[in-house]
Amino acid sequence: MxxxxxxxxxxxxxxxxxxxxxxxxxxxxxxxxxxxxxxxxxxxxxxxxxxxxxxxxxxxxxxxxxxxxxxxxxxxxxxxxxxxxxxxxxxxxxxxxxxxxxxxxxxxxxxxxxxxxxxxxxxxxxxxxLVNAATQREWILNLGGRDAVERLAHLFCELFYRLRGIGHMQDGGCDLPLTQTDLAEVAGLTPVHVNRTLQSLRRQGLLELRGRRLTIPDLPALERVASFNPNYLHLDRVGARFDA
Amino acid sequence: MxxxxxxxxxxxxxxxxxxxxxxxxxxxxxxxxxxxxxxxxxxxxxxxxxxxxxxxxxxxxxxxxxxxxxxxxxxxxxxxxxxxxxxxxxxxxxxxxxxxxxxxxxxxxxxxxxxxxxxxxxxxxxxxxLVNAATQREWILNLGGRDAVERLAHLFCELFYRLRGIGHMQDGGCDLPLTQTDLAEVAGLTPVHVNRTLQSLRRQGLLELRGRRLTIPDLPALERVASFNPNYLHLDRVGARFDA
DNA sequence: ATCGAGCCATCACCTGTGTTAGCGTTCTTT
DNA sequence: AAAGAACGCTAACACAGGTGATGGCTCGAT
Incomplete structure (x- = not known):
């Protein structure tokens, strides 16, 4: 590794x-x-x-x-x-x-x-x-300004970028050790509502989540739902590593 | 000054x-x-x-x-x-x-x-x-884990400590330039609900708010309502400056 | 003196999320 | 193999907080 x-x-x-x-x-x-x-x-x-x-x-x-x-x-x-x-x-x-x-x-x-x-x-x-601080700010925005669907969508977008940066995304998927209770504690929601919200994201085809494996079939679509803007991650050299 | x-x-x-x-x-x-x-x-x-x-x-x-x-x-x-x-x-x-x-x-x-x-x-x-970072974390907790009353109470507690630290609290009061809309944008609430919540805090005698002046008649009571713990402000020397 | 813009307050109504409870499945432990 | 715990899922109901609209006050601009 x-x-x-x-x-x-x-x-x-x-x-x-x-x-x-x-x-x-x-x-x-x-x-x-x-x-x-x-x-x-x-x-x-x-x-x-x-x-x-x-x-x-x-x-x-x-x-x-x-x-x-x-x-x-x-x-x-x-x-x-x-x-x-x-x-x-x-x-x-x-x-x-x-x-x-x-x-x-x-x-x-x-x-x-x-x-x-x-x-x-x-x-x-x-x-x-500085990226850590910016991420904290983005989480404040996430909790203060977005509803449950947007909030979880945003979290998964962030995880996508962060995991990709360290080489942990393989063909649009990654291992996700978080339980729905963990997600609730991140997103300031109850586990019950996280479940409802995940169902909705799945129904819309924005997310696959089976076992401990997360797949994001269409990142741009998920980003649109979340109004996700990766600028806060300040990935200055990212083009050099991930562009086609 | x-x-x-x-x-x-x-x-x-x-x-x-x-x-x-x-x-x-x-x-x-x-x-x-x-x-x-x-x-x-x-x-x-x-x-x-x-x-x-x-x-x-x-x-x-x-x-x-x-x-x-x-x-x-x-x-x-x-x-x-x-x-x-x-x-x-x-x-x-x-x-x-x-x-x-x-x-x-x-x-x-x-x-x-x-x-x-x-x-x-x-x-x-x-x-x-580091205190800035800790404050950001506390805001995340505030938005994710507290309801409207607790959230605003917490904000006013934080402001009390921060303003006191720079000598801007005079006999339990300070100037507060924030409008209710501003408070809403801090607390992730609507202005209408901020208004309701402030009424409630006033009715409980936890807050006086007239014109642009805020008074906190009973800080310990407000802290209890907010479950406020000032440890995140890391005021190591505070005893030396404010104790009787 | 008048106008308009903010700001605070209040109301009626609606909805997103919380609560409580229960069921089935899967994993862990023994 | 059995038992228990953890986890995911669902449903009915409750409530905190959002929405939209309106009126009054204050204050600065004209």
Missing amino acids: DHPLIAKLEQFSRLSDEDRRTLEILTEGPVRRFASRADIVREGEAPRAVRLILSGWACRYKQLPNGRRQIVALFLPGDLCDHNVFVLSEMDHSIGTLSPVALVEIPPPAFEEMMTVRPRVTRALWWES | DHPLIAKLEQFSRLSDEDRRTLEILTEGPVRRFASRADIVREGEAPRAVRLILSGWACRYKQLPNGRRQIVALFLPGDLCDHNVFVLSEMDHSIGTLSPVALVEIPPPAFEEMMTVRPRVTRALWWES
Whole structure:
């Protein structure tokens, strides 16, 4: 398998062999593995290292006193849990897995040293954190401005682009470990209504969803339904990699 | 009036006279003024400088093709529009004013130079950008997990803390330039329902709102209604400034 | 002094989503 | 092989919030 962080950053800028090697060395620490549905960090704990997801799906989530849980971000392979967390004394949210996950923890000093010697990588990492922020904003728009059908359609469009960027889409399809309850916690809906909404998307031929496999037969159509605009992903070099 | 950025950063760490002077010099460029309801930057434009709000209220917003507008962040005096935007080639959202605004634009080189010579300020700026990210997450939770009453109550709690941090709360009250339509665009509601909800908050004695002035007579009560937890604002030094 | 534009308020009605409950299937565990 | 848990699906009903329309107030422009 290709290195997911390198694959991700190369969507933004071309990296030299030297850059790539630096990233490989940085992330070759011991691999930590987590079961599905386990917590990686909990709200209230002190942040320690920078974490890189190597495989599997994870999420940031926050819990309300009434028991409701809201997923506020999804982590896919190649995603970093914010570079500078260690400035903060306490986590304001938890990070948990949605499937079995493998990750490495990058020691902050190694991270900072790399920033001084590899400017192109540093710039690419700034890009990645700005894209994260933009994605958060898009989720706010999604929750505040779109109805259930548009909201789920938008989520699947985003996942399509993000998974393709790390080479996880094969012929319009991907593995989707999320349950309908997970989707509900992402979309701010109830599981029942997620089910209704998925039925509707399927009936319209916008989605196939069998077992743990998602297929998007007609991405442009889905994008139209979602009023999806990928500009917030800032995929500057995408033409170089995916055009015919 | 005190320097709003310095006031803000001192909620996180104590700054030296030297640090303060550096920040003052950095932000003493020409002041640009905008009328109320004007755009500062538009989606699609290339980002240029780092902007610091000196006075007035502004917002990031995104527009849906159906005309709906969603405010995804509020800027108060002392707030910076992300440090590193200039890495991106194109804005994915617009920034507009909600009241008359004065701001300075900090040239990126000056910014970067400061980062190399004033580590404590740099750290404080990291803190500020992490707090921004945390606030975005909290807004996602707000939209996804809370009903209209809780949502508006939460917003007013957040504004209380943020305004207090920059010295803009006087005896439990502040000026609130937002119209009910603005509140609707923040909270993902219709203006009509915002009106209903404000009535309800007023009837419960949680809020006074006359003219452009907001008073919160009983913050703890409002916090309870909102299930507000200020941990996401990471006000590490707050005890040093506001305790009796 | 008058006009018009915002803004706040209110009403009646409608609809998207939540709630509760139940059933069948598939996976896991033993 | 059996039992239980998790998950997907459905249905009937309830309600929070959206829609559209209207009136009154305030305030700046003419």
